[in-house]
Amino acid sequence: MATKKPATKAKASGRTNSAKSPKASKATNAPGVTDIQMIPLNQLAISPKNVRKVKPTEAEDAELLASIREQGIKQNLVAYLGADGTHYVDAGGRRLKALQILAKEGAIKKDMAIPCLVEPESEATVTSTTENLQRAAMHPADQFNAFATMIDEGRSETDIARKFGVTEDLVRRRLKLARVAPEIFEAFREGDINLECIMAFTLTDHHDRQMTVWNSVKDSHSVYPHSIKRMLTETSYSAGSKLGKFVGIEAYEAAGGVVMSDLFSERDTTYFENPELVERLAVERLNEEATAYVGAWKWIDVHLELDGSALRSFGQVHAQELPEDHALLKEQEKLNTREAELATIGDERDLTDEESQEYEAIESRLYEMDDEIDAAKPFLEDDRAIAGVVLTIGWQGELEVTKGLVRPEDIPAPDPDAGSGDDDERVSSPTSSTPAPVADPAAVLRRADGITAGLADDLRTTRHHILRAHLSGDYDVAFDVMLYTMCQQILASNHYHSDQALDFSLRQYYANNREKLVVDSVADKMLEAMQATLRLEWLELDQPEDFRAMSALSVDDKQALFAFATAIGLKAQMATDNRPNPVIEELGARMDVDVAACWRPTAANYWGTVTKAHIASVAKDIIGGDFADERSSEKKGEAAAAMELAFAEQAVEAAGLDKATAAKTARWLPKGMEFEEANFVDELIDEEDGSADGDEDLRAFLNEDAA
Secondary structure (H helix, E strand, C coil), rough: CCCCCCCCCCCCCCCCCCCCCCCCCCCCCCCCCCEEEEHHHHHHHEECCCCCCCCCHHHHHHHHHHHHHCEEEEEEEEEEECCCCCCCEEEEEHHHHHHHHHHHCCCCCCCCEEEEEEEHHHHHHHHHHHHHCCCCCCHHHHHHHHHHCCCCCCCCHHHHHHHHHHCCCHHHHHHHHHCCHHHHHHHCCCCCCHHHHHHCCCCCHHHHHHHHHHHHCCCCCCHHHHHHHHHHHHHCCEEECHHHHHHHHHHHHHHHHHEEEECCCCCCCEEEEEEEHHHHHHHHHHHHHHHHCCCCCCCEECCCCCCHHHHHEEEEEEECCCCCCCCCHHHHHHHHHHHHHHHHHHHHHCHHHHHHHHHHHHHHHHHHHHHHHHCCCCHHHHHHHCCCEEEECCCCCEEEEEEEEEEEHHHHCCCCCCCCHHHHHHCCCCCCCCCCCCCCCCHHHHHHHHHHHHHHHHHHHHHHHHHHHHHHHCCHHHHHHHHHHHHHHHHHCCCCCCCCCCCCCCCCCCCCCHHHHHHCHEEEEEHHHHHHHCCCHHHHHHCCCHHHHHCCHHHHHHHHHHHHHHHHHHCCCCCCCCCHHHHHHHHHHHHHHHHHHHHCCCCCHHCCCHHHHHHHHHHHHHHHHHHHHHHCCHHHHHHHHHHHHHHCCCHHHHHHHHHHHHHHCCCCCCCCCCCCCCCCHHHHHHHHHHHHHHHHHHHHHHHHHHH
């Protein structure tokens, strides 16, 4: 309520009390006269004319008490002088009650001087009514902003909670609400959405994500909290999901993951905001668990998601029983015996607490041992040579390992000469005709880096074209890989033989995205230049003249044709693919293929496709935090364009980078695009230096044979 002059601030502690006497000063009760007077607390009482009869809540009283305890009286009381000499408070009764509690606790003196606006008794009812009717409640948005401002001023959550008599959890909730995107917060202030809706937006602190959802729902007929939460979390994993349990909050946060928590829910609702990171961590853990089986089985697959029925597509070999003297079986027998003893005792009398605890511990251990015994059962070496292991995640977030699975193509054909017997049961047949599931953990790991399946296809095609261009001009490498392939088909025992004189298949690799990705590229120009030098006129002749003409070509011309044709048959892969062919990686390494010199990431072929999180991560690692922060604040197109300039060949001029940083960005490549260096073949030739001697030995052998 307004006063004629500012009230004197009197701290609850009494340290700023300027009154020298506990007696009221300047007391008057003349009609129409009002004045600020310092009146002892023990001379004040609640006015019976106070019109507010509905009591505030205990929480509201507690907040006011805490505020006065910490900060003192911020506003004077309004009172009139009664006939008995007591001043009755008709405006500020809650403040008076709080002061009386503090005096009772000994926090302030009982006769502490309190600033009061003294008015005639005839005005008491009007004053009380005016204060309660005309006082506008503070909008919740203003409350949230006020708490946020206090934090910005350097106050802690604990300090704010103590000053206002609320819990720290309540402070955190109000601060969370204050951090919602400004446009959404303003909509709440204007009444376009209710408090429950803005509470739903606090699931994430990322304004971009909040605004994406807000733009989707703001024009709806009605905006509902559950719709907002569903849209915010539809791409996230709950901490209670099987993947969330398998990864764990600690591992997720340690890897830099952001956790979304619903502070306004009575249930423990926590979400992992970075689904790609969750999947990556899960795959990495599965791969780590899989190392225990490497070398012991023909193959190992890991799956994030695998329907149990999918395992019916495999055949299966069965484990052998454990020997009777195995430690686990001995332990199991001992526990079973003791459990039977305790059961007998329980039939005769009540078990003691110690016996009951022992009985429960035995039951728990026996339950655990069933899985341990199954896991310990051995498989025959011949069975492991045709079978594999699948690792996946169970519904409760536990690791599930299934051993002894046999792919349909690996099931041995029945031996027609063998009689019936135990061998017939070696491999059980699949019970489903559905193709066996194919694991692709590499795609999950790439997706965590912001590389979509489509972008991976583009990068694979680009890398393949670059390697093909190099191979087409390198006879030595082309000849070696062709000879290797021929020997694999003709001499290796695991390849079938045909009745033809020579059966060799060579097809050109084709990609749907070829025209967009490789036309007019550095590699394409290399291939065009190579093809322009080839002697191809013999192709216009009829058989067998074409063969005779080709045979008459020089060695150099033949080598050029051989290398070019070999390169055309090259398969495409990324080094990060599942089980990449190591020979293809060796080709690129042996030729020292410089992918970075043939391809640079642009907004069109890379940066415009990956996520902003990936852009920020690469920018931070290669260039620095300030540059990454700038990209994070930009729109996707702007960030992609800036990254194209920064990762161009001439980044110093294009993006203003210093030479050291530009040297790094000009050589940067996405994972899986580069080839490792490998010069061991050249070193081997240099060390042995036996090529000439080999030729002489061959000529001598031929001469002897002719003789």
